[in-house]
Amino acid sequence: xxxxxxxxxxxxxxxxxxxxxxxxxxxxxxxxxxxxxxxxxxxxxxxxxxxxxxxxxxxxxxxxxxxxxxxxxxxxxxxxxxxxxxxxxxxxxxxxxxxxxxxxxxxxxxxxxxxxxxxxxxxxxxxxxxxxxxxxxxxxxxxxxxxxxxxxxxxxxxxxxxxxxxxxxxxxxxxxxxxxxxxxxxxxxxxxxxxxxxxxxxxxxxxxxxxxxxxxxxxxxxxxxxxxxxxxxxxxxxxxxxxxxxxxxxxxxxxxxxxxxxxxxxxxxxxxxxxxxxxxxxxxxxxxxxxxxxxxxxxxxxxxxxxxxxx
Numbered sequence: 516x517x518x519x520x521x522x523x524x525x526x527x528x529x530x531x532x533x534x535x536x537x538x539x540x541x542x543x544x545x546x547x548x549x550x551x552x553x554x555x556x557x558x559x560x561x562x563x564x565x566x567x568x569x570x571x572x573x574x575x576x577x578x579x580x581x582x583x584x585x586x587x588x589x590x591x592x593x594x595x596x597x598x599x600x601x602x603x604x605x606x607x608x609x610x611x612x613x614x615x616x617x618x619x620x621x622x623x624x625x626x627x628x629x630x631x632x633x634x635x636x637x638x639x640x641x642x643x644x645x646x647x648x649x650x651x652x653x654x655x656x657x658x659x660x661x662x663x664x665x666x667x668x669x670x671x672x673x674x675x676x677x678x679x680x681x682x683x684x685x686x687x688x689x690x691x692x693x694x695x696x697x698x699x700x701x702x703x704x705x706x707x708x709x710x711x712x713x714x715x716x717x718x719x720x721x722x723x724x725x726x727x728x729x730x731x732x733x734x735x736x737x738x739x740x741x742x743x744x745x746x747x748x749x750x751x752x753x754x755x756x757x758x759x760x761x762x763x764x765x766x767x768x769x770x771x772x773x774x775x776x777x778x779x780x781x782x783x784x785x786x787x788x789x790x791x792x793x794x795x796x797x798x799x800x801x802x803x804x805x806x807x808x809x810x811x812x813x814x815x816x817x818x819x820x821x822x823x824x825x826x
Contacts, residue, residue, distance in 0.1 A: 556650040564773045565710070569622065569647070574599035574809055577777065578802040578824040583630045584784060584795035585637070585731075592630025592637075593826055594799045596777060597809070598709060599623050603644055608655045608672055620647045621654065622706045635663035641727055645706035649714060652677075653703040658726035669726050669736075671700070677723075679736060688733070698738040701725040701756065701765070708754065708767065709775050715754055717743045724758065725765075732784070734761065747771045751778065762794070776804065 574597055581592040602611040602618040611618045621644045628639040638661045645653045657670040665684030672678040677695040681688065699722040707715055716722070721738045729736050742757045752771045757764045762785040768778045782797040802825040812820060 556646075556648075558648040559650055559711075561647060562773070565647070568774050569598075569600045571806070572808060573806050575774075575804060575806050576809060576824065577804040578826055579779070579799040580802055580825075581628060581630060582796075582798045583628065583637075584782075584797045585630070585632055587793070587795070589795060589797075590630040590632060590637075592628060594629075595627045595824070595826070596705075597625040597627075598706075600647060603654060605654060608644075619654065621645055622647050622709060624706050626705070632662070637662045639727060641702065641725070643700075643702045643706055645703050645710075647710060649707060649710045652697060653700055653706070656700055656702040656726060658730060660727075660730060667730060669730060671695075671702075671723075671726070673697070681736075685733070693736065695723070695737065698723050701728070704754070704756070705767070705777070708769055708777070712745070712752060712754070712769065712775055715743070715745055717745050722756075724761065724763070728761075728763065728765075728782070728784075732761070732763075777801070 577596045579594040579596070581594040583590045583592050600620060600622055602615070603609070603621040604611045604615070604617060605619050606617070624641075624643045624645070626641045626643075628637070630637050639659070641658045642656065643653050644655045652673050653671075654673050655671065657668070659668045660666060667681070667683040667685075667688075669679070669681040672680075677697055679691070679693040679695055681691040683689060699716055699720065701722055701724050704715065720741055720743050722741055723736065723738050724734075726736075728734075739758050739760055742755075742759075744753075744755045746753050750771050751768055752775075753766060753768050755764065755766045764783040765780065766782075767780045770776045770778065779798070779800045781799075783794060784797070785794055803823060805820065805824060807820070809820075
């Protein structure tokens with residue numbers, strides 16, 4: 516069989532690219548407009564600590580012991596937060612394959628949860644793509660949930676408005692496409708903390724709850740009123756969001772100094788399923804953090820790294 520150049524070379528290029536991180540922020544012409552006339556917000560300066568930590572050519576992986584409230588009971592499980600910087604195309608809103616003057620440098624968070632509900636498992640993953648310059652809303656946020664009843668997916672794209680799409684196996688949710696007014700996203704709070712927690716919104720605010728919480732609670736996606744507070748003591752900072760209408764409180768504990776590591780969090784919610792209908796608390800506490808280029812560690816011998824993460 517005759518093979519041409521593209522047949523041999525293209526798959527090799529894709530394999531090499533994989534999840535590989537771009538190690539430096541985009542070039543100085545970020546302040547220009549793209550070919551699609553996408554306006555760029557003024558960039559805030561990046562600290563030397565930030566650049567040294569986040570552009571070192573690897574990702575930060577942190578594992579957590581998870582106690583997840585679901586169907587009126589607490590379920591044991593695990594959670595992992597994977598932070599990494601990467602180049603992002605603002606028009607296509609996908610990771611860039613190479614250097615491009617239109618690239619925006621983002622801090623990406625992939626947040627995963629795994630737990631059992633009786634006989635069947637839950638697997639949850641949320642992704643947030645937030646500009647490192649902390650000068651605009653997240654460019655994109657997405658969520659996928661898999662369990663034995665079926666799987667669901669939702670996504671917000673930051674364009675002229677927030678463009679929301681969703682797919683579900685539930686009849687009353689099914690396929691949705693909505694346009695939302697722009698507001699602070701709870702999903703982007705987790706990346707804002709890692710960049711500059713002093714800029715976190717506080718007081719009486721309006722924000723869109725996390726895609727996960729809305730999906731798990733089967734609640735309408737829109738901005739809700741919330742009370743936000745930020746406090747610090749003994750080297751640890753605490754950020755709390757309380758949603759009166761949702762009977763939900765999220766509390767995130769992180770180190771007060773760079774790199775503002777997420778140490779633990781709790782989520783207090785009203786149970787809306789199962790045999791009980793009471794208030795339960797989901798909690799996650801840190802097990803271990805690794806700074807490593809995980810995309811290069813796909814051999815069987817690399818699985819020992821999961822042991823070091825307590826997974």
